[in-house]
Amino acid sequence: MTSQDGPGMATPVFYIGLHDIHRKDPITSDDIDLSYNTGYDMITTPITNNAFREHAASVVSNPAGSLISCLSTEYTSLTPTVSTPSMIGLVSPWVDVASKNPRVAHLSRQVLSMEVAYAAFCGISNVVLPPLFRGKDVPDHSAVSRYASAVASATTIGPYLQLLVPFPMDDQPIYPESTFTHSLSASIEDVRGDTTNASDPLSPWDAWNFVRSTCNYHAKLAIALNLPRLLPSEQVQSRWYSEPLRLLHLPTQSFAPNPKGHPVLSKAHQALLTRYMRLQQVPWLLLSGTESLQNSAAAQADPTPAEAANVPIEQVSSSSHLAYLRYFQMNQPPLPPLARFAQGYQDYLQSPLQPLTDNLESITYEVFEKDPIKYEWYEKAVALALQDLYAELQRPIVLAVVGAGRGPLMTRSLLASASTKVPIVPYAVEKNPNAFVLLQNRNAIDPLWDNRVTLIKSDMRSWSGPVVSSQPAKIDIMVSELLGSFADNELSPECLDGAQHLLHPSHGVSIPQSYTAWVTPIASPRIHSDLVHRPSSDIHKYDLPYVAMLHQYAFLSFSSEPLPPGPGGLLAYPPAIKQCWEFAHPLPPPVITASEARRTANPSAPGLDGGDGWNEHNVRRCELVFPITTRGVCHGLAGYFETVLYKPRDASVTAVELSTNPNSMDEKSRDMISWFPIYFPLKTPVYVPDGGEVEVVMERRTDDRKVWYTWQVVVWVEIGGVRQRVGVSEVGSSKENGCLM
Numbered sequence: 117m118t119s120q121d122g123p124g125m126a127t128p129v130f131y132i133g134l135h136d137i138h139r140k141d142p143i144t145s146d147d148i149d150l151s152y153n154t155g156y157d158m159i160t161t162p163i164t165n166n167a168f169r170e171h172a173a174s175v176v177s178n179p180a181g182s183l184i185s186c187l188s189t190e191y192t193s194l195t196p197t198v199s200t201p202s203m204i205g206l207v208s209p210w211v212d213v214a215s216k217n218p219r220v221a222h223l224s225r226q227v228l229s230m231e232v233a234y235a236a237f238c239g240i241s242n243v244v245l246p247p248l249f250r251g252k253d254v255p256d257h258s259a260v261s262r263y264a265s266a267v268a269s270a271t272t273i274g275p276y277l278q279l280l281v282p283f284p285m286d287d288q289p290i291y292p293e294s295t296f297t298h299s300l301s302a303s304i305e306d307v308r309g310d311t312t313n314a315s316d317p318l319s320p321w322d323a324w325n326f327v328r329s330t331c332n333y334h335a336k337l338a339i340a341l342n343l344p345r346l347l348p349s350e351q352v353q354s355r356w357y358s359e360p361l362r363l364l365h366l367p368t369q370s371f372a373p374n375p376k377g378h379p380v381l382s383k384a385h386q387a388l389l390t391r392y393m394r395l396q397q398v399p400w401l402l403l404s405g406t407e408s409l410q411n412s413a414a415a416q417a418d419p420t421p422a423e424a425a426n427v428p429i430e431q432v433s434s435s436s437h438l439a440y441l442r443y444f445q446m447n448q449p450p451l452p453p454l455a456r457f458a459q460g461y462q463d464y465l466q467s468p469l470q471p472l473t474d475n476l477e478s479i480t481y482e483v484f485e486k487d488p489i490k491y492e493w494y495e496k497a498v499a500l501a502l503q504d505l506y507a508e509l510q511r512p513i514v515l516a517v518v519g520a521g522r523g524p525l526m527t528r529s530l531l532a533s534a535s536t537k538v539p540i541v542p543y544a545v546e547k548n549p550n551a552f553v554l555l556q557n558r559n560a561i562d563p564l565w566d567n568r569v570t571l572i573k574s575d576m577r578s579w580s581g582p583v584v585s586s587q588p589a590k591i592d593i594m595v596s597e598l599l600g601s602f603a604d605n606e607l608s609p610e611c612l613d614g615a616q617h618l619l620h621p622s623h624g625v626s627i628p629q630s631y632t633a634w635v636t637p638i639a640s641p642r643i644h645s646d647l648v649h650r651p652s653s654d655i656h657k658y659d660l661p662y663v664a665m666l667h668q669y670a671f672l673s674f675s676s677e678p679l680p681p682g683p684g685g686l687l688a689y690p691p692a693i694k695q696c697w698e699f700a701h702p703l704p705p706p707v708i709t710a711s712e713a714r715r716t717a718n719p720s721a722p723g724l725d726g727g728d729g730w731n732e733h734n735v736r737r738c739e740l741v742f743p744i745t746t747r748g749v750c751h752g753l754a755g756y757f758e759t760v761l762y763k764p765r766d767a768s769v770t771a772v773e774l775s776t777n778p779n780s781m782d783e784k785s786r787d788m789i790s791w792f793p794i795y796f797p798l799k800t801p802v803y804v805p806d807g808g809e810v811e812v813v814m815e816r817r818t819d820d821r822k823v824w825y826t827w828q829v830v831v832w833v834e835i836g837g838v839r840q841r842v843g844v845s846e847v848g849s850s851k852e853n854g855c856l857m
């Protein structure tokens with residue numbers, strides 16, 4: 117249930133349910149038929165009836181100790197039916213497991229467990245739990261703790277249930293007409309007693325975070341989020357976006373009348389829905405506060421938007437809100453190319469490719485070759501480099517594509533030569549014997565290649581180099597694409613260093629000329645939950661960076677300069693994404709000389725992590741500090757890269773660059789699809805308070821045979837003028853899964 121038209125296509129399906137907030141008894145089959153006929157996809161139902169509520173209230177107010185009775189036909193009319201799958205069960209909202217009165221809390225837990233178990237028995241697979249937040253109350257930590265403990269117990273009931281935990285988006289009071297305001301406690305005391313009044317929009321999220329941590333990120337838990345009429349800040353919206361949203365509750369108060377009196381959503385609500393409805397698991401929408409089904413049945417069933425727009429104002433009914441949502445669904449903007457390409461892969465963790473040790477399959481090359489930007493940018497870069505070198509050398513340029521794959525960069529180099537009219541002596545070097553067959557084919561049959569490309573089946577590091585006019589020659593332009601999602605993680609530095617002796621020492625150009633790795637801390641509960649629930653026999657699951665189309669996550673650190681205002685005038689800030697390190701080619705000759713000296717068994721010190729230390733120059737370390745204004749949980753690090761393919765000698769001509777860094781990708785290589793980000797997981801997520809700092813310590817290490825990364829997160833807070841370390845993650849290390857050279 118991800119998108120209407122399968123992978124690559126545009127519009128999500130909206131599943132819309134009806135929630136009658138005044139309903140006290142389970143629904144009947146007539147109600148279900150009516151809701152279908154009105155155009156809803158599902159409907160909420162109480163699990164027990166008002167008699168049960170009265171029974172529970174009498175037990176609560178009788179301290180002599182009578183007990184809650186078992187469910188019987190007196191207390192529920194719900195039975196399993198063919199329509200059960202389209203029902204969302206509601207645990208009685210008067211159940212107050214967070215009450216500070218131990219008796220209320222205890223009886224509430226009994227009711228909760230009976231109702232959840234009965235719903236599960238009936239085959240209802242989605243059950244909304246009673247709310248923690250009611251009316252104006254912001255529960256204190258004891259209440260949150262009691263609530264979390266009750267939810268944790270509920271996760272043990274029924275194997276196939278999804279428990280939907282209701283939360284408001286922020287600390288605005290819940291709509292007064294919601295049944296959520298009345299609880300069992302109200303009959304004997306003030307609802308919760310201790311509450312806080314200070315404004316804190318993240319308090320519901322914080323409570324949710326505590327609940328799900330108590331439940332160890334249980335896969336059965338999801339959120340039923342109440343959308344307020346006034347939406348909170350972009351950061352609060354993004355935080356909820358990263359969480360497992362199953363239901364978005366839209367009370368009619370979230371709508372405003374348009375000039376004709378028809379209910380519509382504000383621009384800000386529209387933007388939020390468009391974003392949330394692109395989640396891979398599209399949340400369901402729940403409409404409440406409309407008039408009862410019986411009344412709205414009189415209105416036209418399932419009207420078209422045009423019909424809905426012509427409904428006289430006095431007839432605006434539940435179907436008007438529904439018709440608006442259907443209209444809104446049909447007018448969703450199409451997905452951008454990268455999002456289309458990534459359909460089905462969102463947040464799916466893949467081990468990074470190792471094209472040096474493994475031989476890639478043809479289909480993998482085919483996927484790279486679909487990129488609409490990368491090859492075009494390489495062609496531009498080669499053209500600029502050819503012009504620069506030809507102006508200096510005035511002879512054919514020796515150009516080698518090292519790691520040619522199936523040949524797309526060779527094709528682009530030949531096109532650049534044709535467009536600039538700079539003659540080239542082309543070489544294509546590839547170590548994958550299977551891809552080499554295709555290179556031979558291409559040379560023979562592609563009219564552009566026309567058998568003029570010299571093909572070398574070799575590792576670039578052991579190739580003896582070009583021969584021009586029967587004489588050994590140097591390469592003028594060495595073109596490669598050995599970059600991984602974190603720039604250097606497919607060992608581009610080691611491969612290109614190994615081939616540098618083939619490059620002309622004074623004017624030789626490497627395309628790319630340099631590349632940088634970038635990182636930022638993120639909240640990624642979905643990915644964390646995926647890792648938590650992988651078998652514990654997978655002992656390295658946290659000790660590996662993953663390639664992932666990051667989707668349901670939230671940035672935690674932002675720069676202080678706002679972006680231009682978005683829909684509804686909400687201010688948003690770009691994420692703080694910082695550079696870890698850089699590699700540039702060719703290396704200064706003394707670095708290569710020193711590396712060679714260490715390799716040739718002289719008495720110099722060994723490498724820090726073993727070996728002779730000849731690859732020590734490719735070791736890197738960074739310590740980066742990220743300010744955190746709004747508290748959150750860091751589950752891992754998102755990594756990106758940027759590369760300068762070629763910076764022309766004429767400084768007035770713009771350099772040709774590629775980027776996957778969200779802050780620069782649109783400017784440098786918009787719509788490029790070849791690389792997903794990389795993700796470095798934390799085994800134990802770390803909580804970062806408001807005003808804290810996340811320090812990221814990363815290293816690229818080597819023992820001359822392989823390369824690996826280590827990563828660690830440290831949380832700092834200033835308390836009483838003293839900077840204190842309040843959280844430290846384990847050190848993640850990919851040493852056991854390092855990239856072999």
Ligand SMILES: C[S@@+](CC[C@H](N)C(=O)[O-])C[C@H]1O[C@@H](n2cnc3c(N)ncnc32)[C@H](O)[C@@H]1O
Pocket residue numbers: 471472475476481484485518519520521522523524525545546547548551574575576577596597598599611
């Ligand atoms: C990421 S693929 C890029 C392929 C192609 N240039 C493209 O853009 O579609 C990297 C290619 O480099 C090759 N390769 C990696 N290391 C190499 C080495 N040391 N010597 C020769 N080829 C290498 C791999 O086999 C693979 O074909």
